[in-house]
Amino acid sequence: AQRVTQPEKLLSxxxxxxxxxxxxxxxxxxxxxFWYVQYSRQRLQLLLRHISRESIKGxxxxxxxxxxxxxxxxxxxxxxxxxxxxxxxxxxAAGNKLTFGGGTRVLVKP
Amino acid sequence: EAGVTxxxxxxxxxxxxxxxxxxxxxxxxxxxxxYRRVMGKEIKFLxxxxxxxxxxxxxxxxxxxxxxxxxxxxxxxxxxxxxLEDSGVYFCASSKLPGPYEQYFGPGTRLTVT
Numbered sequence: 001a002q003r004v005t006q007p008e009k010l011l012s013x014x015x016x017x018x019x020x021x022x023x024x025x026x027x028x029x030x031x032x033x034f035w036y037v038q039y040s041r042q043r044l045q046l047l048l049r050h051i052s053r054e055s056i057k058g059x060x061x062x063x064x065x066x067x068x069x070x071x072x073x074x075x076x077x078x079x080x081x082x083x084x085x086x087x088x089x090x091x092x093a094a095g096n097k098l099t100f101g102g103g104t105r106v107l108v109k110p
Numbered sequence: 111e112a113g114v115t116x117x118x119x120x121x122x123x124x125x126x127x128x129x130x131x132x133x134x135x136x137x138x139x140x141x142x143x144x145y146r147r148v149m150g151k152e153i154k155f156l157x158x159x160x161x162x163x164x165x166x167x168x169x170x171x172x173x174x175x176x177x178x179x180x181x182x183x184x185x186x187x188x189x190x191x192x193x194l195e196d197s198g199v200y201f202c203a204s205s206k207l208p209g210p211y212e213q214y215f216g217p218g219t220r221l222t223v224t
Contacts, residue, residue, distance in 0.1 A: 044215040100153040
């Protein structure tokens with residue numbers, strides 16, 4: 001069975017401080033890992049995916065297959081980063097449906 | 111390009127009533143997914159259409175839920191009869207074939223069963 005765990009429900013950081021959101025997963029096979037973000041009063045949207053290896057809005061995430069982790073990091077948090085972040089997993093064997101973690105609310109204080 | 115749309119945005123019904131949620135995917139997206147988030151829980155997969163065919167309905171909670179996708183375009187999700195535990199936010203997402211492409215989400219329908 002596939003599972004995604006986000007251990008932190010809430011992360012509160014000051015503007016300019018680093019932020020790291022943890023994500024661990026379990027999946028039999030080759031997973032696709034994603035980070036989705038939902039800003040206040042907006043729809044869920046893709047932030048980044050591991051295969052693209054991009055940095056979006058200053059965020060990066062590295063897939064560590066040995067530790068089955070896909071942590072999201074940003075060196076200097078901004079107030080506009082305050083949002084709900086979801087780690088998600090999919091795979092061809094599962095029809096590409098997404099399995100989500102419970103989400104982490106990030107609050108960036110001025 | 112119009113995004114995924116969902117109707118209604120919010121529905122309040124009494125236990126035992128019927129509610130139908132609608133999702134219009136992005137034009138040309140053959141994959142259509144339904145998810146829901148009940149209070150305090152994670153977003154969970156309900157089912158997946160490829161065009162008009164149900165590809166995977168393993169997440170449907172019980173036979174009170176019925177999903178259709180007419181002609182491979184919009185989709186409806188009917189709950190009949192609604193129970194209190196059905197309250198939550200129902201999301202629809204669409205993507206291109208064959209995948210795995212980015213899934214684009216609708217704004218969600220907040221269902222409240224009283």
